[in-house]
Amino acid sequence: MSGVRVLVGTRKGAFVLTADGKRKDWTVDGPHFPGWEMYHLKGSPADPNRIYASQSTGWHGQLIQRSDDGGKTWNPVGNEFAYDGVPGTHQWYDGTPHPWEFARVWHLEPSHTDPDVVLAGVEDAALFRSSDGGQTWQELSGLRGHGSGPHWQPGAGGMCLHTILVDPRDAERMYVAISAAGAFRTTDGGKTWQPINRGLKSEGIPDPEAEVGHCVHRIAMHPDRPGVLFMQKHWDVMRSDDGGDSWHEISGNLPTDFGFPIDVHAHEPETVYVVPITSDMHHFPPDGKLRVYRSRTGGNEWEPLTEGLPQQDCYVNVLRDAMAVDSLDDCGVYFGTTGGQVYASADAGNTWNAIVRDLPAVLSVEVQTLP
Amino acid sequence: MSTVRVVLPGHLRTLAKVTGEVTVDVAEPATLSTVLDAVETSFPMLRGTIRAHGGGQRRDFVRFFACNNDLTHEPSDAPLPDAVANGSEPLLVVGAMAGG
Numbered sequence: 001m002s003g004v005r006v007l008v009g010t011r012k013g014a015f016v017l018t019a020d021g022k023r024k025d026w027t028v029d030g031p032h033f034p035g036w037e038m039y040h041l042k043g044s045p046a047d048p049n050r051i052y053a054s055q056s057t058g059w060h061g062q063l064i065q066r067s068d069d070g071g072k073t074w075n076p077v078g079n080e081f082a083y084d085g086v087p088g089t090h091q092w093y094d095g096t097p098h099p100w101e102f103a104r105v106w107h108l109e110p111s112h113t114d115p116d117v118v119l120a121g122v123e124d125a126a127l128f129r130s131s132d133g134g135q136t137w138q139e140l141s142g143l144r145g146h147g148s149g150p151h152w153q154p155g156a157g158g159m160c161l162h163t164i165l166v167d168p169r170d171a172e173r174m175y176v177a178i179s180a181a182g183a184f185r186t187t188d189g190g191k192t193w194q195p196i197n198r199g200l201k202s203e204g205i206p207d208p209e210a211e212v213g214h215c216v217h218r219i220a221m222h223p224d225r226p227g228v229l230f231m232q233k234h235w236d237v238m239r240s241d242d243g244g245d246s247w248h249e250i251s252g253n254l255p256t257d258f259g260f261p262i263d264v265h266a267h268e269p270e271t272v273y274v275v276p277i278t279s280d281m282h283h284f285p286p287d288g289k290l291r292v293y294r295s296r297t298g299g300n301e302w303e304p305l306t307e308g309l310p311q312q313d314c315y316v317n318v319l320r321d322a323m324a325v326d327s328l329d330d331c332g333v334y335f336g337t338t339g340g341q342v343y344a345s346a347d348a349g350n351t352w353n354a355i356v357r358d359l360p361a362v363l364s365v366e367v368q369t370l371p
Numbered sequence: 372m373s374t375v376r377v378v379l380p381g382h383l384r385t386l387a388k389v390t391g392e393v394t395v396d397v398a399e400p401a402t403l404s405t406v407l408d409a410v411e412t413s414f415p416m417l418r419g420t421i422r423a424h425g426g427g428q429r430r431d432f433v434r435f436f437a438c439n440n441d442l443t444h445e446p447s448d449a450p451l452p453d454a455v456a457n458g459s460e461p462l463l464v465v466g467a468m469a470g471g
Contacts, residue, residue: 035382059432059466060382060420076386076416080424 004326005070005368006334007051008342009038012360014053016071019355023332023346026355032074033065040321041071042108043368047115052134054105054120062104064120064134077134081105081122084141090124091153100124100144107321109164111171121161125152125178127190140190143176148195148212155179155215155234162320163219167226175229175244180215183231185244196244200233218320220262222269230272230299232262232320237274239299250299255286261323265348266331270298273325273333273349275318284315292335294349308352309343316341321364328369336362373401375451376461377410380433383421383464387414392461400450403435403442406462421464436463 006017013031032038036055044050053065053074062081065074087100103123111117116133119140126144128137152159163177172189175196182197200214207213215234222228231238231247236257238247251257256276265271272295278286285291290309293302316339326332333345340359343352376392384390395409404427411418418424421433427447429435434443437455442462454460 057382058469059380059430060386061423061430062419063386063416079419082425 002328003370004328004332005043005048005370006324006342006344006355007041007043007053007071007364007366007368008336008359008362009041009053009321009364010336010340010360010362011037014038014041014055015356015359017342017355021328023326023328023344024353026344028356029071032071036063037104038363039104040107040364040366042110042366043070044110044115044118045112046110048368048370050110050115050133052108052110052118054108056104062102064105064108066134078130078136081120081126081128081137082139083126083144084139087144089150090159091151093154095153097150100126102126103158106160106162107164109166112166112168113171119164119166119174121164121176123158123160124154125159125161125181127161127164127176129190142186142191143184143193146184146193146195148181151212152178152181153213163216165219165221165226165229168223169226173226175219175221177216177219177231179217180234181212182214183216183219183229183244196240197247198245199240199247200238201236202234217260218262220264220272222264225269228269228298230262230264232259232274234258234280237262237299250295252295252300252302254293254302255291259318260320261318261335263323263325263333265333266325266327267329268296268331268348271296271348272299273323274302275323275335277317283317288313288315290314290316290337292333292349292352305345305349305352307350308345308354314339319363321366322362324365324367326367326369332367334365334367336365338362372396373399373456374458375401375406375409375455376458377406378461378463379410379417380464380466382466383417386416386420389414394458399456401456402448402450403445403462404447406451407447432467432469434465434467436465437461 002021008015013034015030039054041053049070051067055063089097092098107121109119120128127140165175167173184193227243229240291304316337323335336342338361397405
């Protein structure tokens with residue numbers, strides 16, 4: 001019988017949550033790597049037993065862990081992320097030059113076809129690739145070196161490359177997003193990159209329509225329509241129908257257009273999920289009500305999904321990498337909160353249940369649909 | 372040859388899959404640099420966790436003590452105290468106490 005494996009990264013360890021296809025009865029395994037910040041875990045689409053995990057602390061830096069048995073056992077692989085050449089400077093918060101310094105890996109994106117190939121998005125923003133199962137890492141330095149790098153600035157969480165989307169039909173075509181530089185696209189496997197931020201507006205920066213400088217929080221894509229992108233920006237929910245060449249706002253009737261995650265239904269490319277958050281000052285849900293909003297029209301028209309979610313006195317946040325969908329029928333939707341809850345919906349968001357309620361603050365949620 | 376005892380912080384013991392002290396053999400005179408090189412050779416998963424890759428700079432929240440002395444800011448190529456070099460006292464690799 002089919003099943004799901006939910007990979008949860010938290011401030012103090014990783015957890016693996018498993019269930020059969022009904023997604024009602026869950027087994028919680030963990031903590032793995034207790035006490036370490038687990039920014040992200042993600043399984044290989046080509047080999048579900050292969051999982052990569054980003055492990056770090058301020059004391060001992062970055063490690064990459066790899067499991068070859070579906071998360072039961074782990075072994076550290078390579079952790080040397082050396083920028084290509086002389087790294088140079090980007091802009092600090094106050095606009096002064098600041099040296100490029102590696103801090104941590106925010107996001108791991110395994111190849112669709114080769115379990116040994118994996119991409120890593122890091123802080124300070126850069127993209128690395130491994131083709132030997134994570135043992136060694138090489139920077140795809142065309143991104144950082146394409147010209148605008150010296151003008152990139154960090155967001156409040158650091159200058160992180162947090163989103164990596166690979167076109168499932170053409171691995172040479174990728175999208176990445178950086179806070180607070182914006183979105184970029186390559187069509188040659190990462191050798192050259194193009195900023196794709198036309199249509200984004202970010203009040204508060206000197207040129208609100210600048211080529212770079214936009215605080216993109218997350219981009220999502222349906223695998224069957226890789227030219228259609230959905231974006232949760234610092235403010236505004238956005239959509240592109242031309243692979244990022246242009247963007248238009250689809251915030252519509254959302255109670256607030258600030259938030260972090262965004263995701264797309266596995267079988268309905270026009271069904272999109274966001275979690276509105278009051279503001280960049282508060283970072284908690286409006287009115288103390290945790291609501292996922294779903295649009296079945298590709299944006300603009302949104303409905304709140306509340307059944308099973310706390311509707312009073314709830315002041316958690318949902319971070320950018322902490323939402324995922326499975327590919328069962330009905331589509332399962334999952335998200336984790338900074339309060340340590342992981343919520344699951346086995347009916348595309350209509351109803352929700354907490355798989356666990358008291359984990360450390362959740363940094364990331366990914367799900368694997370198992371045969 | 373000196374056999375040096377090293378006490379690692381808890382997280383690194385877990386990472387290295389050891390439970391107590393580790394020992395490494397280094398040429399005389401034993402120095403902080405040669406001991407840490409030997410630790411990283413015996414336990415490659417510790418590379419980058421005590422000292423940064425590419426130059427070996429000590430990580431900010433890691434300090435070194437032995438014989439009730441703070442060796443953190445001693446030259447890395449200075450001989451370690453005799454008691455460490457002869458194995459009667461361990462070299463302590465300490466993760467700074469900081470919260471969160």
